[in-house]
Amino acid sequence: MNKPVFLLSLLVYIVQFNPIFAINPDREYIRTPDSVSWDYEQLTITTKDHFKLNSWIYKPNQDNEKDTVLILAYPDAGNMSYFVYHAAILANAGYTVVTFDYRGFGKSDDFEIQRDNLYYVEFARDLEAVVDFISKKIEGKKIGVLGMSMGTIIASRAYPMIKSKIDFIIGEGFVSDTSTIVKRYNDLGKQLKLPEEATHYRNSVNSIEIPILILAASEDTVTTYKDGLELEGQLGENCTVVQFEGAHLSGFQVDYDQKGFGGWYLEQIDQFLSLILSEDLKS
Numbered sequence: 001m002n003k004p005v006f007l008l009s010l011l012v013y014i015v016q017f018n019p020i021f022a023i024n025p026d027r028e029y030i031r032t033p034d035s036v037s038w039d040y041e042q043l044t045i046t047t048k049d050h051f052k053l054n055s056w057i058y059k060p061n062q063d064n065e066k067d068t069v070l071i072l073a074y075p076d077a078g079n080m081s082y083f084v085y086h087a088a089i090l091a092n093a094g095y096t097v098v099t100f101d102y103r104g105f106g107k108s109d110d111f112e113i114q115r116d117n118l119y120y121v122e123f124a125r126d127l128e129a130v131v132d133f134i135s136k137k138i139e140g141k142k143i144g145v146l147g148m149s150m151g152t153i154i155a156s157r158a159y160p161m162i163k164s165k166i167d168f169i170i171g172e173g174f175v176s177d178t179s180t181i182v183k184r185y186n187d188l189g190k191q192l193k194l195p196e197e198a199t200h201y202r203n204s205v206n207s208i209e210i211p212i213l214i215l216a217a218s219e220d221t222v223t224t225y226k227d228g229l230e231l232e233g234q235l236g237e238n239c240t241v242v243q244f245e246g247a248h249l250s251g252f253q254v255d256y257d258q259k260g261f262g263g264w265y266l267e268q269i270d271q272f273l274s275l276i277l278s279e280d281l282k283s
Contacts, residue, residue: 022115025105029081036088047129054107055100058087064094069143071098073127073151079106089262100130118182118192119150124158135165142167149173149249156205172215172251173223176231184222213272214241220248242268
């Protein structure tokens, strides 16, 4: 893809995922992995409560094969087609990348959504189904969840059900406490609701025992760097927090001129997973 077209697509992404403080699903795909000529497999995954989810598995660049699967849990807007470039960049670096649409998003089954909810517990069931399916389909590789904003809520809320099947969590714009996030949104003039008592989420987050990397933006006033540090204090040495200069969900744009789209992001993921691997070898 030529640079002007890529930059235009990047602008669409930035506008779409600037904090809009509402669940905003898109049913239409703006691109597919074919758009970037990437080899992938399309699958339908069925949840325990019988919802069918659309999923794409991006095959890793064999020259850089890392024997690691990244399952993307995206934010509260758009659908998985908005992350084709992200997924292809990660796959080109040697990761097997799995994207999927929550119920009510993209080509997954219909689901009635109240847009003033912060999230839906049902989305955690969707992630649970994807992790279960992928852990059986792809054996012998480490599996982790890459969550973004609302996706970090889904990864954390699903953790008690998927903890035996994943090896790590990476989160950008990490939500450590849902009641705090709702209060901050309300202070900004947007009334949001929780789908359950905040203690359910708090208990899920506090139960995380696997390695977790949090990428926190310096200009993010909703999911803050301070929040990440406080969570690091709660979870202990398994939790690592890295701050970057930028706004909410702008991690892939860090050092764009020097390292290209996603270059800095990849460095953080590679370093984090290299540390995990070295710790495994010691144990």
